[in-house]
Amino acid sequence: xxxxxxxxxxxxxxxxxxxxxxxxxxxxxxxxxxxxxxxxxxxxxxxxxxxxxxxxxxxxxxxxxxxxxxxxxxxxxxxxxxxxxxxxxxxxxxxxxxxxxxxxxxxxxxxxxxxxxxxxxxxxxxxxxxxxxxxxxxxxxxxxxxxxxxxxxxxxxxxxxxxxxxxxxxxxxxxxxxxxxxxxxxxxxxxxxxxxxxxxxxxxxxxxxxxxxxxxxxxxxxxxxxxx
Amino acid sequence: xxxxxxxxxxxxxxxxxxxxxxxxxxxxxxxxxxxxxxxxxxxxxxxxxxxxxxxxxxxxxxxxxxxxxxxxxxxxxxxxxxxxxxxxxxxxxxxxxxxxxxxxxxxxxxxxxxxxxxxxxxxxxxxxxxxxxxxxxxxxxxxxxxxxxxxxxxxxxxxxxxxxxxxxxxxxxxxxxxxxxxxxxxxxxxxxxxxxxxxxxxxxxxxxxxxxxxxxxxxxxxxxxxxxxxxxxxxxxxxxxxxx
Ligand SMILES: Nc1ncnc2c1ncn2[C@@H]1O[C@H](COP(=O)(O)OP(=O)(O)OP(=O)(O)O)[C@@H](O)[C@H]1O
Ligand SMILES: [Mg+2]
Numbered sequence: 001x002x003x004x005x006x007x008x009x010x011x012x013x014x015x016x017x018x019x020x021x022x023x024x025x026x027x028x029x030x031x032x033x034x035x036x037x038x039x040x041x042x043x044x045x046x047x048x049x050x051x052x053x054x055x056x057x058x059x060x061x062x063x064x065x066x067x068x069x070x071x072x073x074x075x076x077x078x079x080x081x082x083x084x085x086x087x088x089x090x091x092x093x094x095x096x097x098x099x100x101x102x103x104x105x106x107x108x109x110x111x112x113x114x115x116x117x118x119x120x121x122x123x124x125x126x127x128x129x130x131x132x133x134x135x136x137x138x139x140x141x142x143x144x145x146x147x148x149x150x151x152x153x154x155x156x157x158x159x160x161x162x163x164x165x166x167x168x169x170x171x172x173x174x175x176x177x178x179x180x181x182x183x184x185x186x187x188x189x190x191x192x193x194x195x196x197x198x199x200x201x202x203x204x205x206x207x208x209x210x211x212x213x214x215x216x217x218x219x220x221x222x223x224x225x226x227x228x
Numbered sequence: 229x230x231x232x233x234x235x236x237x238x239x240x241x242x243x244x245x246x247x248x249x250x251x252x253x254x255x256x257x258x259x260x261x262x263x264x265x266x267x268x269x270x271x272x273x274x275x276x277x278x279x280x281x282x283x284x285x286x287x288x289x290x291x292x293x294x295x296x297x298x299x300x301x302x303x304x305x306x307x308x309x310x311x312x313x314x315x316x317x318x319x320x321x322x323x324x325x326x327x328x329x330x331x332x333x334x335x336x337x338x339x340x341x342x343x344x345x346x347x348x349x350x351x352x353x354x355x356x357x358x359x360x361x362x363x364x365x366x367x368x369x370x371x372x373x374x375x376x377x378x379x380x381x382x383x384x385x386x387x388x389x390x391x392x393x394x395x396x397x398x399x400x401x402x403x404x405x406x407x408x409x410x411x412x413x414x415x416x417x418x419x420x421x422x423x424x425x426x427x428x429x430x431x432x433x434x435x436x437x438x439x440x441x442x443x444x445x446x447x448x449x450x451x452x453x454x455x456x457x458x459x460x461x462x463x464x465x466x467x468x469x470x471x472x
Binding site: 123125126128129130131132133134135136139143144147148151 | 276278301302304305307308309311313315316317318319328329332333334374377378381
């Protein structure tokens with residue numbers, strides 16, 4: 001093992017980490033928004049909406065992220081959707097957007113499932129009790145079911161965040177200079193096949209471990225303040 | 229007060245309620261008894277549309293509950309329900325369990341809702357539990373709170389689906405006492421129960437259900453001492469021999 005390349009190349013790792021975090025954060029945010037939208041569609045009594053959401057979720061869960069990423073990357077320009085190049089991102093803004101969009105669309109499907117199973121895990125009697133007191137279904141959902149479902153949804157969302165951080169490495173294939181891509185660059189420049197990957201792995205681990213520890217703290221707070 | 233006409237309920241091709249006709253008058257305590265699977269819960273849950281009847285009509289205080297366009301939430305405000313499994317909201321304190329619906333549904337202000345809740349808690353003997361969470365209570369206490377929660381909406385009728393069946397035997401009495409007191413105050417009640425002592429003592433009318441039908445109905449003393457239908461006889465001889 002020889003890490004002599006670090007003083008010269010550490011900036012590449014830091015820059016890559018920035019992009020990894022950027023992509024993961026936006027993918028999680030948009031993923032949650034999409035997930036809420038899709039889970040509402042699945043809960044809705046309108047058959048068409050329900051059907052669209054179901055097909056979408058099944059499709060996303062049944063195809064590889066890599067394929068989805070390529071479809072978005074090559075498909076968006078075909079549909080006439082081109083993102084401008086923005087100074088701050090160098091020339092990579094369109095690529096970063098494609099990466100974020102693909103990751104968000106992917107994550108949205110998983111988040112929708114997380115929300116749905118969180119809601120389903122709340123005992124049916126809770127909804128019935130609320131309805132029997134004269135609450136409408138959305139009021140019962142808001143005041144009775146969701147506050148209980150959240151306890152199952154939040155930890156799973158945290159896991160989804162961790163998954164996204166790791167899976168974002170796949171966006172290196174479309175040339176986004178995130179952590180994995182930059183580790184590869186260092187590998188090519190230094191002719192050291194191994195050590196740059198160790199550094200990348202360590203950084204990924206620090207990111208995911210931080211997220212999951214924060215989450216555990218938060219979960220404990222939840223279970224303390226709410227003794228179910 | 230509640231008029232049930234030609235009520236039918238099917239699950240797929242399983243017919244669970246078959247042409248039920250009943251009138252429930254104000255102030256009555258109607259006790260429904262019958263073997264497991266007879267359709268007692270289904271009947272009760274059809275009254276406030278927790279189950280949707282396949283056909284038939286339910287008229288409550290002059291309003292057709294089953295008609296499309298009826299605001300079922302308004303009707304449920306007037307029909308309290310108590311479940312076998314209590315169904316208290318586990319993430320809320322007792323006080324919030326009781327005041328949630330009066331505040332959100334009826335728009336009561338928090339103070340008057342709390343006042344009502346305190347009065348109800350006192351009535352059921354659980355004044356000191358307003359800050360407890362449901363999992364800190366015994367089964368009997370939970371069920372009494374559930375009754376208070378339903379009463380907080382000041383319903384005109386209370387529906388009970390086997391309110392004591394999930395309780396340890398030593399807790400059955402405290403819940404039945406609350407129900408008895410309620411009946412004594414003139415509350416209209418429909419009670420599904422296996423507690424024959426309660427049925428006999430508190431019931432103003434007994435409905436015996438079997439196989440989706442009301443097989444026999446009458447005053448408790450008539451049903452218990454002189455059942456006419458062989459199935460009623462058979463059922464009563466079984467349950468009463470277990471009833472030491
Ligand atoms: N959601 C459902 N889907 C299909 N069948 C059902 C459903 N709910 C109830 N049933 C059936 O309807 C019949 C009547 O059920 P119900 O719960 O009303 O009986 P019950 O008289 O309350 O019995 P118990 O004393 O066991 O509570 C049973 O055969 C039951 O299996
Ligand atoms: Mg039942």
